[in-house]
Amino acid sequence: MKYLKIIIFISIFIATITFIPICSRAQASKTIYVPNDFPTIQDAINNAIPGTTIIVKDGTYRENIVIEEKNDIIIKSEHGPHHTIICNNKEISEENIIEIIACKNILFQGFTIINDKDTIVYGIEIMSSNVNIKSNIIKGPNINIAIILDNCLNVKIENNTLRETFHGIRMDRSSYCEISNNLIIGMEEYGIHLRHNNHVTIDHNIISSCLKDGINLESGTYVEIFLNSITGCQVGIKVDSPGNSIYLNNFVANGQHIVIKMANTTWNSEPIDYIYDKKKYHGCLGNYWDDYKGLDQNHDGVGDIPYKISEAQNDKYPLMELIKFYNIISIPSETTTLSTITSITSPTKTTTTSAILTTYTSPSYTAITTSEFLTSPISMVILIIILIILIAIILFLLLLKRIKKNK
DSSP, X not given: OHHHXXXXXXXXXXXXXXXXXXXXXXXXXXXXXETTXXXXXXXXXXXXXXXXXXXXXXXXXXXXXXXXXXXXXXXXXXXXXXXXXXXXXXXXXXXXXXXEEEEEEEEEESOEEEOOSSSOBEEEEEEEEEEEEESOEEEOSXXXXXXXXXXOXXXXXXSOEEESSSEEEEEESOEEEEEESOEEEOOSSOSEEEESEEEEEEESOEEXXXXXXXXXXXXXXXXXXXXXXXXXXXXXXXXXXSSOEEESOEEESOSEEEEESSOOOBOSOOXXXXXXXXXXXXXXXXXXXXXXXXXXXXXXXXXXXXXXXXXXXXXXXXXXXXXXXXXXXXXXXXXXXXXXXXXXXXXXXXXXXXXXXXXXXXXXXXXXXXXXXXXOHHHHHHHHHHHHHHHXXXXXXXXXXXXXXXO
């Protein structure tokens, strides 16, 4: 009898300490559908707790959305930006259609954002950390800046289409951020504007037909700009900050490819492995300039004489053809790994591989699962099996006790 009580006590204790955390995590992990569960996206956000996924069904939603002091939230359309539209609902100028303020671990994915009113507003403004703005379309007219980052940490802007707004992306006082694989086209002024930032990566973007600068690097340190195509802009890149790296970019049909006010910019990669014209080479690669007139007598894809950028700056390894003709095996770059819905402790360095710039079409849309928030089904099964075994042991001991008593 004494041992039986001990076993029962241990069983109850194990069940308690195991089930309580799992139940609490399961309760914190839920999916909300708009408009099924809440009529507006804002209502769903207001009622979201950490671990919530908000899925927005197809339709047009006329509202201005504020995401404030929220953590670990996914907000995504059900079928992508071509089916889910968010329209500005305010007649006041200088308003934001989307605001993300004092948040951490937010994914905002798969919407078209427009302003059909006469007032001039902003698209998405972010003042948070560890945010991913992914696979959205923001298009004019009447949008001043499509995406604004102000005092952000570890934000990724990826796979978005920004079209015919006044400005594309502006980043102020932010660190460890990445602008990757976006189409930025037809801006009335600049495509990307950086001010007072550090450790920023701008890669795999197509920036085209901006009436001013494709990229304006006003101030910042440890900024890497690589594997972008900048075409048809008044100025490809305006450089007003030293100590940054610009390499493996296409500069085509710009009024001026580079306007530079500060020296000490690096215009080529470190030595890397690459394949050109079916042969493998190891060396530094610069940028492709459509007005480069030099020769390539050894046929390694790199011009024999430098491309003159300014009196003090040269691209020593200019490319003979567009980037797509070079199979870059690896790029040793200092980039930040951003894992959405993961707490940030310190940035990590990674290596970008198989970096071949391809033609951008439109935001691809992949549904994001909520497995990061849910308790593992395997763990639940194991727990249930353990509890069944414990119950079986208890029942067996009770049966054994009764048999002994009957004897």
